[in-house]
Amino acid sequence: MKVKLADQNKLPVVIRYTPGSKINQPLLLFREMWQDLKASRELAWRLFVRDISAQYRQTLLGYFWAIFPPLVTSAVFILLNSSRVLNIEGLTVPYPIYVLMGTVFWQIFVDALNTPLRVINEAKAMLAKINMPKEALIISGIGRVLFSFGIKFILLVVVFIIYRVDVNWTVIFVPIPLLGLLLLGTMLGVLLIPIGVLYKDIDSALLIATSGLIFLTPVAYPPTVGGLLGKIMMVNPVTPLLLTAKELVLNGFPENLIPFVIVFSVTVIFLFLGWIIYRLALPIIIERIGS
Template sequence: MIWPVKIIMPIGEEQTVYEPEYRVKLGFVRCWVAMVAGIAQSRELIVQLFYRDMLAASKQSLLGIAWTWVSPLIGIASWLFLNQVGVLMPGKSDVPYPLFVLLGTTIWGVFMAVFTSAASSLSANSNLIMHAHFSHQVLVAQQVAHASLSMVANLVLLAAAFTFFGVHPQWTALFFPLSLVPLLLLGVGIGMIVSVLSILVRDMTKVMTTLLGVLMFFTPVIYTPDVGNEVLQDLIWLNPLTYLVGGARDLMISGIIRDVQGYVVAVSFAVAVFLLSWRIFFISEQKVAEKL
């Protein structure tokens, strides 16, 4: 497969010159320009695919968008049960434990939703990739938009929970949606790498989903970071997701990010992973089409 590299204009006619591996040869700056331009030029296609998936998700569905609320509520019920029987000891919290769990699982759910969406962007659309020529970045953008809609629905559930428990969020809660952006970037970044690798290793998405599920237990999602076990505490503080999840939750509960330095490092890590993954995803697009 070959790809366009430049435009020439002989005698008033526009022609496209094709060259293999042109994306690798673009250079650092031109490659980033092409990446951003590819997204901007595909806005209409992103919207069309977004509506397509929305209709597909709601068609022949028992609860439709209500699953966005049912799923986390079922998960919260299980954690509350473990807490009540004494299996789970979450530590002290400034808010009722059900609200603490809902907030933590909502934040974690944002990360997992965008990861899952980005990771399946290529394999789930293999037929479309084989029959149409377009930038594969469109698939990731459309999947992220779909996951972001679910995030908005979860924010409504959070607002209802705060009202039910009579807890007033800090004014810094206004920045809560912004604090989710690093989690979005990290989830999309990891997902894009996995989506490319899954073309070669078909069960890569399942492997990473399982590993991230295990990683949740080393992230203070359902418990506070002040655990008694020193080994577990070291693992928790080495985990960048600890700061991203904790920072977002702190803005809602206390109004002050507990570890600002750790949060800044974790945000920088998330941005770096996203930019590197995006570039790899863009450059490997030709190889992906050949392997499908």
């Protein structure tokens, strides 16, 4: 239904009322999603620049905080390995290289998982007052994840040079599994937004989950095929993405591409579904925030 409003000095204004959920009009919903995605680019860039400037301007150590988590995690595993508490054998590279590479790749997944909920919580006041393309917040968050990963990647390159480790030419394909880790974390983070904005328990649950999941993922040691740990690693969606990235750097083409392709494909599908849920749920969440 359309209602036209006009006065002597203004052009007619058309207000559109669309009864019912937009999920009943998928073509219209997809067109609006695509239009808002294109319209959000400039705003996403401005939000990204603002957030990065604010994040590092008010810290004493600046960009060091970007590399601090993988350094600390790697140092713990290196200490365990050197004291024979964690005995890792059969590696083709020094263990510090192996564990640092694993933790840097792991961190892109963890950052992508936590960022969607974080950017929405930070923008609650803005969302309640300003009508804007909501995709801009997620895109700016992805930009923050990539910026942080870029700093960690420089550290990784420096360590490879120090240890004089040669990489395989297949390293040029590493962005593909890294993109998979980024999309997987973003997909899970977006799906958690509707409940995470309303209940702060999700933040604490994510911290606990990621702290434990790192030991159930071949981050600091090669995957095992036996026992309960091996079964958990097999069903862990992060495992094929992480292993593929490692193997492309060190060994050439990965041996098991099928799990990687399956996880990557399912991630893309569910990310699109998460985008739809995000679009439909966020207006309701904003209404509850403003009430």
